[in-house]
Amino acid sequence: MICLNLLLFQNRKYFTGGGFALAEGAKVSGVSNWLKGQMKVFDALPHMVVVFIVGILSEFLTNFTANVAVANIVLPVASEMVNNI
Numbered sequence: 001m002i003c004l005n006l007l008l009f010q011n012r013k014y015f016t017g018g019g020f021a022l023a024e025g026a027k028v029s030g031v032s033n034w035l036k037g038q039m040k041v042f043d044a045l046p047h048m049v050v051v052f053i054v055g056i057l058s059e060f061l062t063n064f065t066a067n068v069a070v071a072n073i074v075l076p077v078a079s080e081m082v083n084n085i
Helices: 002-029 031-044 047-062 067-084
Strands: none
Touching: 002 031, 002 067, 031 047, 031 067, 047 067
């Protein structure tokens, strides 16, 4: 039982670290800036619709990548959208 708990802890640590690495890669490669530019078309929509779209986008992305990576990619984009409104 102790070995299983240690194994699960190690996997969680690598998964979280991998999420941070993926998020940093998205920043360095410019994917975050590209996504920011693509979401500017939503500026004309009502705020609740934009919140719904960002939520659905985040939910979709978490099916393929780590939650940490999605949060580090989507939250700066969403904050930039709020600053532009």
